[in-house]
Amino acid sequence: MKKINFILPVLVLVVIAVWSSVFVVDEREKALVLQFGQIKAVKEDPGLAFKVPFIQDVVKYDDRILSLDTETIEVTPSDDRRLVVDAFARYRISDVVQFRQAVGVGGIRAAEDRLSSVLNAQIREVLGADQVTSDTILSEDRRGLMTRIRDQARVSARGLGLDVVDVRLKQTNLPAQNLEATFARMRAEREREAADEIARGNEAAQRVRALADRTVTETLSEAEREAQVIRGEADARRNAVFAEAFGADEEFFAFYRSLQAYENALSGDNSTMVMTPDSEFFDYFKSEQGPSGSVSVAE
Numbered sequence: 001m002k003k004i005n006f007i008l009p010v011l012v013l014v015v016i017a018v019w020s021s022v023f024v025v026d027e028r029e030k031a032l033v034l035q036f037g038q039i040k041a042v043k044e045d046p047g048l049a050f051k052v053p054f055i056q057d058v059v060k061y062d063d064r065i066l067s068l069d070t071e072t073i074e075v076t077p078s079d080d081r082r083l084v085v086d087a088f089a090r091y092r093i094s095d096v097v098q099f100r101q102a103v104g105v106g107g108i109r110a111a112e113d114r115l116s117s118v119l120n121a122q123i124r125e126v127l128g129a130d131q132v133t134s135d136t137i138l139s140e141d142r143r144g145l146m147t148r149i150r151d152q153a154r155v156s157a158r159g160l161g162l163d164v165v166d167v168r169l170k171q172t173n174l175p176a177q178n179l180e181a182t183f184a185r186m187r188a189e190r191e192r193e194a195a196d197e198i199a200r201g202n203e204a205a206q207r208v209r210a211l212a213d214r215t216v217t218e219t220l221s222e223a224e225r226e227a228q229v230i231r232g233e234a235d236a237r238r239n240a241v242f243a244e245a246f247g248a249d250e251e252f253f254a255f256y257r258s259l260q261a262y263e264n265a266l267s268g269d270n271s272t273m274v275m276t277p278d279s280e281f282f283d284y285f286k287s288e289q290g291p292s293g294s295v296s297v298a299e
Helices: 002-021 096-127 142-160 176-248 250-265 280-286
Strands: 022-025 029-035 038-043 047-050 056-062 066-069 073-075 083-093 162-173
Touching: 002 022, 022 029, 029 096, 038 096, 056 096, 066 096, 073 096, 083 096, 083 142, 096 142, 096 162, 142 162, 176 250, 250 280
Parallel strands: none
Antiparallel strands: 022 047, 029 038, 029 056, 066 083, 073 083, 083 162
């Protein structure tokens, strides 16, 4: 009985010791075995691992690619137009020993604080360099600037045991106090462009209208000239026909002219004529032969 009472505590202590000496490293983790704060072993491969129970501790770090959003900062490019920039970075712990030595017990939070400072410094340095304007930052050259920020931040991050995989500029905006002034300037520029377009449109409309008026005037003048020419030719031909008819048969010509006089006198709807019955106007109404030698009724 006394032997059993001695063995049972020993077995419990052995189980606890074995349990405390075994730990598992996940494929997403890296682990350090620490003894009184000193690094005694590094476990980067996944699987079962061992440590000295009770006097050694295990600290695990994420081995995956992590993301970090930087604080919004103001930068001043070479054209002195201040911009508000925030970025994010993707990084991973490349050297877990150096990482532990750099950040101590602060872990990921301490590392991200220092990495954020590094990124902000590199963003200010790259975006504030000569030949880098706000237009450059907002153009396709933005990708090249992000690459420069990543490369320069990568050098500084190595001291923390980190590898900066990528850096991206999320937003690049004007400061809030400058937005209203910028919008007002853009609005004024658009209004000026619209006024210029309207003025050019009115000028073009006036040119087209003047050309159309001149074309109408020239066309009417030409038509009037041609009409006068045709009318003159017709009058000349008519006079020639009259002269020929008068020379061939004076009596027929007098009869024809009388018919014209009747037509003109009786063409109105309310025409009224008052004359004596023996007027020469009725000579061809009185006789089918008409007055011999009479030629003056049509005048």
